[in-house]
Amino acid sequence: MGSLFRSEEMTLCQLFLQSEAAYACVSELGELGLVQFRDLNPDVNAFQRKFVNEVRRCDEMERKLRYLEKEIKKDGIPMLDTGENPEAPQPREMIDLEATFEKLENELREVNQNAEALKRNYLELTELKQILRKTQVFFDEHEGGLNPTESMTRALISEECLARHGTLGSVQLGFVAGVILRERIPPFERMLWRACRGNVFLRQAEIETPLEDPSSVSCINTFILLVLGQTQDHRHRVLVAAAKNIKNWFVKVRKIKAIYHTLNLFNLDVTQKCLIAECWVPVLDLENIQLALRRGTERSGSSVPPILNRMETCENPPTYNHTNKFTSAFQALIDSYGIASYREMNPAPYTIITFPFLFAVMFGDLGHGMVMALFAAWMIFKEKPLAAKKTDNEIWNIFFGGRYVIFLMGVFSMYTGFIYNDIFSKSINVFGSKWTVNNISLEKMNKEKVLMLSPSTNDYEGVPYVFGMDPVWQFAQNKIIFHNSYKMKISIIFGIIHMLFGVSLSLLNHLYFNHRLDIICEFIPRIIFMSFIFLYMVLLMFIKWIMYFPTDELAYIKYSPHCAPSILITFINMILFKTTVVDKECDAHIYAGQMALQKLLVVIAVLCIPWMLFAKPFFILRGQKEKALASHQQMPSAVENGDTEGPLQNNSVHVNGGAVNNRCPGGVEEGVGEHEEDVSEMFIHQGIHTIEYVLGSVSHTASYLRLWALSLAHAQLADVLWKMVLRRGFVIQDWKGGIVLYVIFMFWACLTVSILVLMEGLSAFLHTLRLHWVEFQSKFYKGAGYAFQPFSFETILDSASQTPEE
Amino acid sequence: MALSAVPFIIFTVFWGGVGIGLPIAVPKGPNRGIIQVILMLTAATCWLFWLCCYMAQMNPLIGPALDRHSLLIMAREWGNPITR
Numbered sequence: 001m002g003s004l005f006r007s008e009e010m011t012l013c014q015l016f017l018q019s020e021a022a023y024a025c026v027s028e029l030g031e032l033g034l035v036q037f038r039d040l041n042p043d044v045n046a047f048q049r050k051f052v053n054e055v056r057r058c059d060e061m062e063r064k065l066r067y068l069e070k071e072i073k074k075d076g077i078p079m080l081d082t083g084e085n086p087e088a089p090q091p092r093e094m095i096d097l098e099a100t101f102e103k104l105e106n107e108l109r110e111v112n113q114n115a116e117a118l119k120r121n122y123l124e125l126t127e128l129k130q131i132l133r134k135t136q137v138f139f140d141e142h143e144g145g146l147n148p149t150e151s152m153t154r155a156l157i158s159e160e161c162l163a164r165h166g167t168l169g170s171v172q173l174g175f176v177a178g179v180i181l182r183e184r185i186p187p188f189e190r191m192l193w194r195a196c197r198g199n200v201f202l203r204q205a206e207i208e209t210p211l212e213d214p215s216s217v218s219c220i221n222t223f224i225l226l227v228l229g230q231t232q233d234h235r236h237r238v239l240v241a242a243a244k245n246i247k248n249w250f251v252k253v254r255k256i257k258a259i260y261h262t263l264n265l266f267n268l269d270v271t272q273k274c275l276i277a278e279c280w281v282p283v284l285d286l287e288n289i290q291l292a293l294r295r296g297t298e299r300s301g302s303s304v305p306p307i308l309n310r311m312e313t314c315e316n317p318p319t320y321n322h323t324n325k326f327t328s329a330f331q332a333l334i335d336s337y338g339i340a341s342y343r344e345m346n347p348a349p350y351t352i353i354t355f356p357f358l359f360a361v362m363f364g365d366l367g368h369g370m371v372m373a374l375f376a377a378w379m380i381f382k383e384k385p386l387a388a389k390k391t392d393n394e395i396w397n398i399f400f401g402g403r404y405v406i407f408l409m410g411v412f413s414m415y416t417g418f419i420y421n422d423i424f425s426k427s428i429n430v431f432g433s434k435w436t437v438n439n440i441s442l443e444k445m446n447k448e449k450v451l452m453l454s455p456s457t458n459d460y461e462g463v464p465y466v467f468g469m470d471p472v473w474q475f476a477q478n479k480i481i482f483h484n485s486y487k488m489k490i491s492i493i494f495g496i497i498h499m500l501f502g503v504s505l506s507l508l509n510h511l512y513f514n515h516r517l518d519i520i521c522e523f524i525p526r527i528i529f530m531s532f533i534f535l536y537m538v539l540l541m542f543i544k545w546i547m548y549f550p551t552d553e554l555a556y557i558k559y560s561p562h563c564a565p566s567i568l569i570t571f572i573n574m575i576l577f578k579t580t581v582v583d584k585e586c587d588a589h590i591y592a593g594q595m596a597l598q599k600l601l602v603v604i605a606v607l608c609i610p611w612m613l614f615a616k617p618f619f620i621l622r623g624q625k626e627k628a629l630a631s632h633q634q635m636p637s638a639v640e641n642g643d644t645e646g647p648l649q650n651n652s653v654h655v656n657g658g659a660v661n662n663r664c665p666g667g668v669e670e671g672v673g674e675h676e677e678d679v680s681e682m683f684i685h686q687g688i689h690t691i692e693y694v695l696g697s698v699s700h701t702a703s704y705l706r707l708w709a710l711s712l713a714h715a716q717l718a719d720v721l722w723k724m725v726l727r728r729g730f731v732i733q734d735w736k737g738g739i740v741l742y743v744i745f746m747f748w749a750c751l752t753v754s755i756l757v758l759m760e761g762l763s764a765f766l767h768t769l770r771l772h773w774v775e776f777q778s779k780f781y782k783g784a785g786y787a788f789q790p791f792s793f794e795t796i797l798d799s800a801s802q803t804p805e806e
Numbered sequence: 807m808a809l810s811a812v813p814f815i816i817f818t819v820f821w822g823g824v825g826i827g828l829p830i831a832v833p834k835g836p837n838r839g840i841i842q843v844i845l846m847l848t849a850a851t852c853w854l855f856w857l858c859c860y861m862a863q864m865n866p867l868i869g870p871a872l873d874r875h876s877l878l879i880m881a882r883e884w885g886n887p888i889t890r
Contacts, residue, residue, distance in 0.1 A: 464863035476870030561867035
């Protein structure tokens with residue numbers, strides 16, 4: 001088990017498997033899920049591979065199972081899902097399975113056919129019965145009312161015919177009776193008319209009851225129904241029996257199919273007795289894999305053990321982070337930006353805290369945080385039953401997948417909310433406010449509507465509220481002014497610290513990859529640039545908080561609120577080398593020697609820019625020249641020189657493509673050859689990075705102000721909701737007020753959850769994500785790797801069971 | 807100067823304990839490093855957040871502006887009722 005700080009060390013392995021043992025071994029590896037196989041026959045068509053036949057048989061079996069599943073679902077029979085995970089069956093069991101499915105399918109098809117035939121039969125008989133009944137009416141009419149029929153016959157049949165038949169007594173007309181769809185009647189009538197040249201007499205009677213309706217059960221109908229019922233029963237029995245096993249079968253078939261798919265990636269050796277595989281394997285898990293291979297060999301009864309060889313390679317290995325259910329959501333946040341390069345610092349461990357914290361700075365409200373934390377705590381508490389209930393509701397899956405992130409976000413929001421002293425936009429006075437009304441008389445109050453408590457008098461106790469914001473600010477008229485100055489400052493303070501932390505992580509990267517040149521030419525100037533300008537601004541903020549205090553005494557006027565400098569103006573003037581213009585009683589400097597120090601800082605910081613820009617290409621060029629000279633002078637001893645020049649080579653390789661292994665021929669050749677193009681490219685590359693960093697540190701600092709902006713918006717929105725909605729419920733007296741409050745509270749609670757917790761939460765989440773992806777990770781994270789996708793039954797089964805439902 | 811030593815020491819010691827003491831006490835295991843980082847970062851961020859809020863109010867350059875009703879209620883509820 002490695003830690004999450006860097007991805008696991010991977011190695012390429014070659015695997016020799018005896019043909020008989022290959023199936024069992026691959027099956028064991030699939031259960032383990034730690035091996036990523038490479039396709040060794042990429043140029044072979046998918047239909048020409050060795051195990052195409054088996055794969056096809058599996059496909060066929062899967063199709064049958066799906067048919068069965070469809071029928072089971074149609075009948076609404078519950079499918080037994082024990083959640084058990086049967087091992088992949090032996091290849092010879094495949095035939096049994098096939099036979100079983102074949103039998104089941106045939107039986108089902110037969111039953112279905114029979115049922116259909118019976119149904120048709122039944123329908124025909126019902127039709128017949130209806131005809132008999134209806135024609136009965138006709139003939140009754142014929143016999144009863146003789147005269148009208150007679151007149152009709154006369155009209156239809158010509159005089160001479162009548163004369164000819166006259167002797168034969170009453171006229172006998174031939175007739176045909178049948179059933180026809182109602183909408184077909186007019187065409188039918190027309191057709192008859194034409195066919196019989198008008199010599200037709202059509203009577204129709206509607207059959208009122210729909211034909212499937214077995215309302216009138218005659219003798220024959222009962223019989224058919226009985227058979228039909230028995231057929232249905234049989235079908236039901238077959239399906240119920242199948243439903244018990246179907247999940248199990250699905251798992252088995254899918255496993256077999258996955259194994260043969262994998263075997264198709266392998267290469268046959270010349271003797272045809274051995275299968276050769278290449279795979280990426282985490283170094284730390286090699287032993288587990290050996291064990292699994294041994295188990296597989298034993299199961300197959302083969303005598304020759306499989307051979308696992310480590311291989312040297314120039315390729316970049318895949319990135320594999322070993323996560324658990326807690327860290328996986330955070331890792332997913334990072335991975336959706338880009339998979340880390342191999343062995344690069346992984347930001348995920350730090351994100352576990354910084355992400356919820358920065359979120360909470362924007363979302364700070366004890367009440368809203370509690371709603372969020374309780375919801376997530378419920379999901380965590382009910383983890384197992386909820387996870388077992390697999391739904392394809394995407395929104396729910398996102399919430400459930402991120403339950404630990406949401407929980408931490410909720411908990412941190414509670415903390416920051418407590419510090420902001422905001423609970424659904426109200427404050428609580430836990431530790432006793434430090435502000436009291438001492439110096440304001442009633443007369444004064446009558447004169448002015450709004451009065452300010454003076455911080456320099458004993459209105460203010462002298463020491464701040466112990467934990468968080470003083471509750472007095474909640475109902476102060478100038479609350480926003482005070483909060484803005486405070487929240488803007490903390491946004492910048494935390495932003496700068498966050499970015500400096502990111503730059504420091506890049507140092508760990510350089511140290512790990514042994515890029516000495518990058519430390520000197522990138523890390524050091526970067527951290528100097530950032531600290532000398534921006535960290536200094538943070539220091540100024542703290543200095544201002546400490547040095548300036550409320551006072552009315554003239555002796556301290558330099559440190560009074562009247563003379564307190566604006567940090568922003570001071571900062572801008574520092575960059576422009578200007579002196580702040582102040583009133584004559586104030587001091588232009590915060591401390592002695594401020595101007596000189598500030599100039600020095602800015603000059604050094606500006607000097608860092610060319611350092612970042614030119615130092616690295618320069619050193620690389622010099623190194624290349626030296627090496628070229630050395631190789632000219634001592635051609636024969638080039639082999640011994642290889643070791644001493646290791647680090648230099650390494651650096652040039654890093655510039656060209658970040659390949660770690662310096663034995664790769666490609667990297668070195670690129671470093672030496674194509675000199676001219678390489679140099680210009682190097683400068684452009686370096687220029688882009690420098691400009692990005694310098695401009696970025698300004699814009700990124702400003703970008704952290706979103707912490708303040710969103711926090712302000714959230715607090716104001718909560719305040720508005722309280723004032724506009726819930727407060728209306730408090731004004732009505734008596735028992736009516738209770739009812740009104742009941743309704744209004746419901747309204748307020750719905751709005752709170754939907755707008756403040758869900759929508760604001762989503763918006764704060766996205767802003768936090770951006771702060772991490774752009775502002776934080778741009779300082780050290782390349783994200784140019786590709787993910788390790790091990791051959792694992794678990795993932796294959798998961799994805800297979802999800803696709804058909806969509 | 808208005809830094810009161812007691813709350814500062816209490817909170818610093820508390821978060822120091824979380825950020826320095828607990829990481830040492832984390833039992834050995836595959837996740838030890840992650841838990842240590844979590845504890846340290848939690849302590850650092852929470853302590854600094856508290857400190858910033860505390861320091862921002864330490865020397866307030868403005869006082870709260872309150873309207874008449876708030877003033878009267880505040881005086882009555884937070885003990886210094888206006889009698890004159």
